[in-house]
Amino acid sequence: MNFDEILRLIGGFGKFQKILYVWICVPQIFLAFHMLVSIFTGAVPPHVCQTGKSSANSQLFFNLSLQYTSDGQPDLSCKTPENRSSIVAFGDGHPTERCQGGWEYSKEIFESTIVTEWDLVCDRASLNNIGSSFYMFGLLVGAIVFGTLADKYGRRIIILISLSIQAVFGCAAAFAPNFYVYTALRFIVGTSISGVIMNAFVLGTEWTGPKERMLAGLLTDYFFGFGYIILAGVAYLVRDWRKLQLAISMPGFIFIFYIWVLPRSARWLMANGREEEAWDLIRKAAEINGNPLTKDMDVSKTCNSEEKPEEKKKHSFIDLVRTPKMRKRSLIIFYLWFANVLVYYGLSLNISSFGMNIYLTQMIFGLVEMPARTIILFTINRSRKFSQIAFLAVGGVACLLTVFIPSGMKGLIPLPCFLSFRRLTSHSSPASLIDQTLIKTALAMTGKFGITASLSIIYVYSAEVFPTVIRQNGIGIGSMCARTGGVLAPMLYFLKSFSPHVPMLLCGLCPLLGSVLTLLLPDTANKALPDTIEDVEG
Template sequence: MKFDDVLNQIGGFGRFQKTLYIWICLPQILLAFHMLVSIFTSAVPPHLCLSTWPPEPGLGYNFSQQELACSPAGSDQARPSNGSSCPGGWEYSKETFHSTVVTEWDLVCENASLNNIGSSIYMFGLLVGAVLFGALADKYGRRSIILVGLALQAVFGVGAAFAPTFYIYVALRFVVGTTISAVIMNAFVLGTEWTGLKHRMLAGIITDYFFGFGYILLAGVAYLIRDWRHLQLAISAPGFLFVFYIWVLPKSARWLMANQKNEEALDLIRKAALVNGNPLTSDIKLEQEHNSGKPVVQRKHTIIDLFRTPKMRRQSLIVFYLWFVNVLVYYGLSLNISDFGINIYFTQFIFGLVEMPARTITLFTLNRSRRISQLAFLSVGGLACLLTIFIPDDLSIIRTALAMVGKFGITASLSIIYVYSAEVFPTVVRQTGIGMGSMCARAGGVIAPTIYLLKSLSQQAPMVVFGLCPLVGAALTLLLPETANKALPDTIEEVEGNIESEEKSEPLRNVDIIN
């Protein structure tokens, strides 16, 4: 009996799976905290370089008039010729923040690049984590890597709150970044592999909701805690509560089966069946996929297997590009439309709310077609970005509205790629494939801010890039197989064989979807 048949017998989304989703979703709130907290902890408040210390009385410093001033206030003299210090020290406005990483270590003016480098190193940590923990999860299992990731995240996150120097702080944040990838990828895959065909997409969509909730909640937490060390501690310490996951988080029976641990998989299946109220009345025999009546030879799989065969190679490259372009445009648009000139905490709150309808709409499209949904939302995102270049500067409200439509489309598309990837890659390399996709996504996140350097060539260049890249992705999506309401592939051989039959019936299925 194949594993999907087993799920149908014991319940594809019963009490066992619903409980599992609770354990999967709770960490997503903290993941959102760690991903977005730098908006507040690394913020650059208005500041002045003083000519003397203590400040001369009666100078009447006005931060609103001298924001980000690097020349000494109250003096006609320029900074020292070496440009390496401020003679009287820095004075920071405390109207919004009591302290940030920037104010503690004076990461302004000539040192401002260190703040940007720190952010890039954190994003690089996510990239490293995607590659490292993706491969380790396929070898040691999803549950083990989730537990390790949560433990490291709590320890190093709390450690960052007590970092004595900026460089130690950056190093600790780098490790936290690697754990983000470890938890978010494996929690998603664990849910996917335990869920039946009709409810499989919930593994991505529901967890996205909890990430969005963390997005919104962070605005309130940061508003109440204005000191960066206290804020870092507040978002990290709750991670220690997940120690009880050692006893409640199950392994993936599908992964156990794929790694020839059928007895352990059967024990888990019996437990799930009892919890779901569908106890097995007789023993079942788990079988691996067969080709031409012969069992598939089991062996260790590596990243090379993603590119070794033609159809697997084509699908992998397209999926990796979709990961890259989704995150590239997502972060690119977020940077472009974030300056509304209103309170930063309110802006954060609004950005979190915008994501909710984008996540919701995918619930009504994914069951119909993964491929058409991906194509449609990429097209919406890309076209909206391109349209902004035709809107005059004096119609800024319309430009902003179009940019928000673009972000809406890309956010929905980003939710879909999680589900689509898990269904395109077979079990033996699923986590490796998603890990590589996540690595490409992180590369897009690192590159996104640099796209705005193209403004030196043309003011419209960034939005042209953010418009054309998704449209290319939409076209490439047509070359992927439809996976809605289909069994998850377990082997590469199955992918190579099934895609051919799918392609023969493709025109008919496209007609059904359109109608």
């Protein structure tokens, strides 16, 4: 009797599993907070070089400084203008020298951010994006370190340790004395995020029956989406970055009670020769599910009916690219992981560039995740392949279309409906600005919809494309490729120095290329999983 047969006896998704998924899903809300909080803590308010003179029109000048930098080239705000009052009045004037006296920041939207506290603008602006990339690099390191430790010491203990690190170092980041200490603390938080995400997902799937695993796995994605939406409200209420960092980190200490409620993985215990402990957990789960097992069932019969370890052929990651068909499938899957995560975070972390109110945009982008994750429930069982192709194409085309929105569009949307949105350029009428902003945001939202759905599909698709003997290797390297995309996502906007359209151009082309490459993959819906490399090659 293997473990899946045991789950059929005790219930593949009964009361025990449902309670387990409550414990697994709640932390996902706070994971979303930490993943996306840099949108607000690292925001760049309108800013101007200090001149030592006050101006009654200072707020207008703040708006003007941001308008001039909407193309990604903040020359005016980085230099001292020769005639400040003439720029305010007529939008005219030229910068004369680099700013030496520091910057003034508008407090219309944010009380403080790491940018305003440590002057991460102009020649130091790149540090902000580098800090975000360093955090994403922490996710990559955490995936490697905590993945290895979880295989050795178990899922539960690593989840508990990761939650503790997340709370302690998240709070510590709120008291960072400088940018470099802050970045180092955020890096450690990033490693803990991977420890929770990976092992919570694995712990849940190891306790869930085969038929329910896809739906159960999507539950965690929904709660991440809830966190995405809630963060907009929390950030709206807490405008100081240090207080916001504390607000998202302090609740993490609540999870100390997981020491008493979070179960271990019986499947992992069995795989590591600890059958008696596993059997105790199985009996407890069976009782909670209302399917108690007889005491005379032989524990030894619960061991997997697979070959003994010494009889197995050893496999490594080299087998992913050793044979022709396997190599083609592996490289395509790795690229899909990379492209999905690159575009997902490329859009998520740069919502301020679309021009609408940052809090409203964050909430909309979070709301979009719900239908995106729901619709795949109706498409993925029909065809993994064409679902992946379709959603990649939707995401890519929508992002690509934002590049072609002309700046002079007029008369599409009545102005009074959008008076609350901040004006971002001085080169077009209010009506044209609102139309342009709304359309770009709508297209970006559509792109986010497609990429979110595609990202959910790739989890399932990867597990079915790789054969059993190298499945863990394939998903592990795919996850590393995904984290590489996450590291590069904040760097996309460095490319604005070449053209303001380059980031969204890449966000459009990468998914479209992935959509084309997916045509070369097999459709795995309702088909037996390959067990060996020979099954793939044959």
